[in-house]
Amino acid sequence: MAKSKFQALRGMRDIMSPDAERQRALVDAFAHLAGLSGYGHIMSPIVEDLGVFLRVGESTDVVTKEMYDFEDKDGTRIAMRPELTASVVRAFVQHNPPSLPWKVWYEGPQFRHERPQAGRYRQFSQVGIEVLGSDDPAVDVEVIALGWRFYQALGMNEVTLLLNSLGDDTCRPQYFDALETYFRDRASELSEKSQETLEKNPLRVLDSKRAEDQAIIADAPLMVDFLTDETAEHFAAVRSGLESLGIPYEISPRLVRGLDYYTRTTFEFASTALENAQNAVGGGGRYDGLAESLGGKPTPGIGFALGVDRILLACDAEGVFPAPDLTPDVFVLDVTGTEAATVIADELRMAGISVERAYDGRNMRSQMKVANRVEAPWAVIIGETELAEGNVTLRDMHGDSGQTLVSRDELVATLSTKVAN
RNA sequence: GUGGCUGUAGCUCAGGUAGGUAGAGCACCGCGUUGUGGUCGCGGCGGUCGCGGGUUCAAAUCCCGUCAGCCACCCCA
Incomplete structure (x- = not known):
């Protein structure tokens, strides 16, 4: 610790x-x-x-x-x-x-x-x-x-x-009395703890798990009969x-x-x-x-x-009712050092797509490792060349469809379809 | 509240029963790849050994206390 x-x-x-x-x-x-x-x-x-x-x-x-x-x-x-x-x-x-x-x-x-x-x-x-x-x-x-x-x-x-x-x-009062009488007659055979309980509430003696009480409890009067x-x-x-x-x-x-x-x-x-x-x-x-x-x-x-x-x-x-799956739909990576990742993550989130992203300007390899660790099925890669041309790279992290160039304008629509499936 | 067992890195645990100054696996970080993960290799970060006191030249290791978790009782959901 x-x-x-x-x-x-x-x-x-x-x-x-x-x-x-x-x-x-x-x-x-x-x-x-x-x-x-x-x-x-x-x-x-x-x-x-x-x-x-x-x-x-x-x-x-x-x-x-x-x-x-x-x-x-x-x-x-x-x-x-x-x-x-x-x-x-x-x-x-x-x-x-x-x-x-x-x-x-x-x-x-x-x-x-x-x-x-x-x-x-x-x-x-x-x-x-x-x-x-x-x-x-x-x-x-x-x-x-x-x-x-x-x-x-x-x-x-x-x-x-x-x-x-x-x-x-x-x-109930009649049962209560009957139970109290029954236990009092046998008080000496009850555990010390049960004798104390008896003073407060005879009903609760029935709840004892102590071995020495079990035989007496087994023969006690039952509420159903009253x-x-x-x-x-x-x-x-x-x-x-x-x-x-x-x-x-x-x-x-x-x-x-x-x-x-x-x-x-x-x-x-x-x-x-x-x-x-x-x-x-x-x-x-x-x-x-x-x-x-x-x-x-x-x-x-x-x-x-x-x-x-x-x-x-x-x-x-x-082995039932596991914790909910918190895997994000998309992971956003950025190597340009601009605000593009912030903006794109926000756009996607506002469209109802869950997004996790990398911080601290780490290198691409590190960012990919995080994307992999969180098991996001899709990665959006923002690089210098793509950004300059108004595009972004979309990578399929699970399947083998590789990666494609997507126009920034179409990114939300494209991912919405993919995530829905 | 009573009795017992346990407490070492983020996690799981070794070391303790011959006191000599702390280890493994996993995880994490980095490098191998100046823009691409999962495998692999190499390197690294990380612990005043729950806390406090005592014994001792020396305590994770022995003793006492205390805190916490767990087990039974109790209680109850």
């Missing part, structure tokens, strides 16, 4: 070309799909009042331990968003959109102060959607399908959809909808999610191509009580967030 006085903060990194272009292409693909389904783009602030997030996850590490929060210059307690659902719901409550359901998609960085690992960064990026104002199971199906179709659009095949229902206000008729019906409608779309899913009765606000339908997308523990490439669910807890009218909501960085890692593992 060359010595440099500063480096990016822990868990944060510079995403450079061509990875940055690849990430943008991913977001473009997502925006396209979301647009096809009638979702509008929302760009919300990166920082919010701390309270926006406190309401949504008081028993979660995301909110209690990992949040980047600080006091603003006027004393307000603010936080860099650790997730986007809360921000979007805050925006929904604030603007009270007249026509429901309100459907939005988003993309952007989020911050969590965790110990970094591959696929887990302190600043990470997600794409996602949220729908507020309808609890029609068709909405659940549309949301899940959009996530699924997105992975497909990227070429990913090794994604598993895990599905569960966490119940609603009427049935669902009210109405909730069970909703869940059945969601499953049936997914089946009619041919979207495969796996019922995962112990799937719980990281944030407290989830109700009824919850789901996670896991990549089987990722071998490490960071194999969840997306997740989401219903949060029918969130709008109300942020001061709005009771409004059902559902959404998901997909981890951009992890998706890209999974794409690498599957």
Whole structure:
């Protein structure tokens, strides 16, 4: 490593070309799909009042331990968003959109102060959607399908959809109690860590990966056995909808999610191509009580967030969705030392032809080497004799058609045709 | 947050377990071709061996600390 006085903060990194272009292409693909389904783009602030997030996850590490929060210059307690659902719901409550359901998609960085690992960064990026104002199971199906179709659009095949229902206000408390009783009776057999988790939220004990907890978790009561008729019906409608779309899913009765606000339908997308523990490439669910807890009218909501960085890692593992090709159409060389290269490059670019060129008055051999390195299929050579006669030399860098003399007036037209092919 | 592994040129890595003052391949630059690339040949640039301290006549090499990355736990996207 060359010595440099500063480096990016822990868990944060510079995403450079061509990875940055690849990430943008991913977001473009997502925006396209979301647009096809009638979702509008929302760009919300990166920082919010701390309270926006406190309401949504008081028993979660995301909110209690990992949040980047600080006091603003006027004393307000603010936080860099650790997730986007809360921000979007805050925006929904604030603007009270007249026509429901309100459907939005988003993309952007989020911050969590965790110990970094591959696929887990302190600043990470997600794409996602949220729908507020309808609890029609068709909405659940549309949301899940959009996530699924997105992975497909990227070429990913090794994604598993895990599905569960966490119940609603009427049935969840009963399940919660049953689970708490069950775990408390066996607390001594649980790992120390799980005993702590039990105090905060018995549901989350189900998430433990510690070997000593597995036997107890395996026999724990299941939410599905506690669902009210109405909730069970909703869940059945969601499953049936997914089946009619041919979207495969796996019922995962112990799937719980990281944030407290989830109700009824919850789901996670896991990549089987990722071998490490960071194999969840997306997740989401219903949060029918969130709008109300942020001061709005009771409004059902559902959404998901997909981890951009992890998706890209999974794409690498599957060998799909490569970075976009940045090869220029044309490379302009100049040995006259005039402004001709500058002018011609500009003309071509304005005609929609991508152009790279040589700088610093290097000799022709060097310029050709650069043209070769960037793999431009065409080279425009500006020399003394050509320039004097109002011409330019056009060289085919790939094929064997050699090079021809082209009048400067016809260069743009000639190259436009060639590049189009 | 806990434990472990790793950190040498832009990249991938050797050297470290017998301390003696840094190497390879690729990449980059130049020459062979005073206006023509890809191959080949020759030459060159490039590192205070993550950082700080200690032991020693001498440290990339041993010791301590620290920072960063990775792995498991945790958490979750």
